Amino acid sequence: MGCLHEARDGPSGRVFPVNQRDNVRRISTTVGKRPASEATEARRRRVVSLAALVVILLVTGVVSVAVGARALSPAEVWHGLFAAPGSDQRLTEITLIVQTVRVPRTVLAIVAGTALGVSGALIQGYTRNPIADTGLLGVNSGASFAVVSASLLFGFANPYQYVWFAFLGAAVAGVVVFGLASLGRGAGSPLTLALAGQGIAVFLAAMTVAVALSDQASLNALRFWNAGSVSGVGFDVIWPVSAFIVVGLALALTTLPAINLLNLGEEMARGLGVNIALSRTVGIVAITLLAGATTAACGPIAFLGLMVAHVARYLTGPDYRWLVPCAGLLGAVVLLACDVMGRVVTRPGELQAGVVVALVGAPFFAALVWRGKFKTV
């Protein structure tokens, strides 16, 4: 276009034709404005994502209370939530279903999903490894080993009996891994931490299988445990587990600015005044609390944390102050939705939430990967 003008107006001696000068001005104004508008665009995208997730979570929560082996109407759900057991037998039954079955598993799915999402995002942030998962610190293997041991030694067979053993196993494994990785000057460098976690996890998994192969009752406990489910525990377990998770979430939130700086590189972070050892310790404690408490209550739900962290990074960008809350909400939505799906597809039987997360989530995730939606950590 400009070329044409110049060719035509050439003899008149103009250096810049009108059109082109106009173009130059337009370009310079967009250059000046662009960063600002991109930042607003990014912020709008984050806020919209978070708001949409909150709405989806609320809707899924209501659906989760209503759907199951016996489907309930909205009025019945309302009644079941707020009415005291009365004389009407049908209504009493509904109240019982809602208050002792549906509400506990809905609450647990939300709490556990949030914890897994947050800890998945945190561990990817600290290890800077895109395949780091919540089980990386040996937490899942520690819990599994505790479960088969409890079954072997005390004959426990129900989730509410071995929950605290599982939590203890997860905590001990996490502490041992972090302790071993921080010996000497290496001070919990991400790679050492990840590999030490793998080493301990490998060892504990071998012990778990050894016990399970020699004792059939333990094997039986292990196979149900491994599938990962949010049903089967009541509020007597959910409240204490939630307390640990709330502490973990609070610790996690305090470390988010430090993760942003750590991802610039250790030298840079130190130069900007980050206490690296402290922020890593707080982060690892938070991950252990979140993943350990969740694993204790639900069993190992392996893929969720990894998947959710990548999707959250796609939605919000690499800023961990936004990424981690988004991952938490996303985790809650996915786990809750998968639990509902597991109840619907094989009614009146149930598919464990952990199984559904992988069966439904993984192909979806793989499609996003294939389309090149994710960047490395």
Next chain:
Amino acid sequence: MNKTAVKQSSAPGLRLGHASFVWRPWMVFVTLLLAAAAFLVFCLSIGRGDFPIGLPQVISTILGRGERVDEFVIMDLRMPRALAGLIVGGALGVSGAITQSIARNPLASPDILGITGGASAVAVFLVTVSGGAAATIVNSVGLSAAALAGGLGTGLLVYFLAWRRGIDGLRLILIGISVSAVTEAITAWLLVTADIRDVARAQAWLVGSLDNRSWDEVWVALWCALALLAVVACVAFHLRPLHFGDEVAAGLGVRYSMVRAVLLLCAVLLAGVAVSAAGPVPFVALVAPQVAMRLTRYPTPPLVASGLLGAVLLIGADLVARTALPITLPVGVVTAAIGGPFLVYLLVRANLRKGR
């Protein structure tokens, strides 16, 4: 990292015609030591058992100068098992080293290539579903072969899903993890719904074992493994430049896309050979390259040393499982119980050295 790079740049070069190497005495020494260790453990494993045979007799029998009795026990009874251990360990070690090099991620292992997950899901399905079709398949082709087919199918699925104008490290591991998650979920669900006696049999298959190997199976595995290793040996020279990134590799004259594709396919097939010979033995492929790296003080997973270390680990674990333990455990369990802590020990030792 910087310090070692400086040290290595002052290491003498070695030129043989068109090829040139950096002469690393320590790495060569450790690799030879590992080869000797592999041979020693191999002979020890053959010698130990209900009818113990001394080390000198074992070696002379292998060389074809033993007595009739020894020859029967060694060649007919114990050799297939030891050889299977050697093949499985070596194949897993090399496969793991290739995978970690291409993914440029020390947490990657051939498990994420889908082989073990797919094989496990198929095997557990065949064991737990006692229906007509499943029984027919098991009777006609055997459990191992059917599982291998499932594993290779899954491995190739991962390979082609990850292929989009070449293989990209991040896409490969993320796709691989997704596919593995699906197969693991299927396995977990099959185990939950099955009868507990079938579960015990399935679980035993899932950890891998070297029991009851026959010469026929071992010969097939051996030739496949040797052919694949020959291909790897031809291409492996170009693996090192890949660690510097695609641009540098291309600048050095490496057709990186082709090299990566061929090597990765070899890694998938090597893992398949291992699964066919012993079932899905876990963790060897993850641990061996990392341990070999630290023993040889080489900056990337060394192929030869990883293979040898895998073999030492597997045969050694089998030896321990058969002779030293009061209860019989599958080799996969003992391998993990030894390999995991050894990796942690090496990490801690390195950290403490740094602190001094």
